[in-house]
Amino acid sequence: MSSNNGIILRKHIDPVEGYPKVGEHFGLEERPFNLEAAKVDEEHPLLLRNIYTSIDPYIRIRMQSPQRKSYLPSLDLGQVIPNLTLAEVVKSAVPEYKTGSHVVFMSGWEEYTFVPKDAMKMVQPISNPYNLPLMTFVGALGMPSQTAYVGLKHVGKPKAGETIYISAASGAVGQVAGQLAKSMGLYVVGSAGSDEKIAHLKELGYDAAFNYKNESVHDALPRLCPKGIDIYFENVGGETLDAVLMNANFHARIIFCGAISQYNNPNPYGLKNYAQILTKSLTIEGFIVMNLIPLYQEEYFREMPKLIAEGKLKYKYDVYKGLGSIPEGLIGVLQGKNFGKALAKIADE
CATH class of the missing domain: 3.90.180.10 (Medium-chain alcohol dehydrogenases, catalytic domain)
Incomplete structure (x- = not known):
């Protein structure tokens, strides 16, 4: 048996x-x-x-x-x-x-x-x-990578020269989103929770990265995103989103993928800077990858396996x-x- x-x-x-x-x-x-x-x-x-x-x-x-x-x-x-x-x-x-x-x-x-x-x-x-x-x-071809691909290309609609900030950047979604964004000509900034993870982000091609446990996101974003934030790939929620709202450019796009800081939080964080959504004409779009990937599945599997096989996506x-x-x-x-x-x-x- x-x-x-x-x-x-x-x-x-x-x-x-x-x-x-x-x-x-x-x-x-x-x-x-x-x-x-x-x-x-x-x-x-x-x-x-x-x-x-x-x-x-x-x-x-x-x-x-x-x-x-x-x-x-x-x-x-x-x-x-x-x-x-x-x-x-x-x-x-x-x-x-x-x-x-x-x-x-x-x-x-x-x-x-x-x-x-x-x-x-x-x-x-x-x-x-x-x-x-x-x-x-x-x-590398699973649901988190599909989330990064669809979220960045078809929700974020990036343009070369823009600044993107990615939270939880060394995670399953973030590591792919950052590399794809860099290949599209964006200035890529990420955050993670250890110096080892920050070093890995630099190896992946991130232009700048910070350890949110050592530096406040409110201090780091103005320093590392001097031209402001055009796209934010949201993975954590809470105070990080609040800081992004203050540093976002007019017509910035927020790709709302996750809010892991709130999934187990006995005291949910209340946004303080939400008025910035109005005054800066921000777009915040939440998306569920299983609803969107069927539209782009052929495109995804045509492009991504080749990038991995060629070593262009780590x-x-x-x-x-x-x-x-x-x-x-x-x-x-x-x-x-x-x-x-x-x-x-x-x-x-």
Whole structure:
């Protein structure tokens, strides 16, 4: 008898309650599984063996109580926590998916996943003409990189010579957004939470960067963005956004991607400088990548794999080993401890 252990939600937790606790709010559930006897059929055409899975901060939003409405519904208690996963097809009832082939699917944090018939359109077969490492398809080509690409190009609408500031710049989204912005001729400024991360940003080509734990964002932005800010790629929210509003140029664009400083904050930050939105005619656009990427998917996969294969887009990973390490990984992401894109390796390739 094999196993199909999973990371499940045990108790809802709202943002004002702080960080989720491993064991109390979510954790590993051991589940026996008879792989040999498992059958695929019309209702569940694929059985996947999950190999690499993404660890992303948006999962925290799905852990809140159902009374809080968001762009994705809250998870049910006892539900395996889903996230984008690179998996191998181990059993198939449809000829276009061969056993042994690899796909990306919202499998979740478990060892094996049955794909229901109504979710087959979400299964993405892997095309790998550049022979990239498999983890690339949930890492450097995964959802955070898609967020950076779509957010910058199609929400920020950058122009050469403009100044862009990116918060959480060494994270999964920021490291890609910064490199793409630099390639488009922008002056690129970033912030991160350690001197090691700042050094990495300089290696990636950032023109300037600061450690927000050592220097106030209110002091750093006027110093590093002397011409003001034309585009802000928002990943953290709170006081950082307030400082950006004061340093933004007229008609600046704010790409509202995330607000990680507020996801576990018992005392949510209240914006003080919001009147700047009016007086500077600012545009703030929140976007959800899963709503936009279908419009640009062909363009994205035509351009990005080539950049990675040619070494023109560098990407740093923080890889956790084993299914049981995922809760620790999520807490680390929420606390800003990760350095690069957080992934977990559930099984060998």
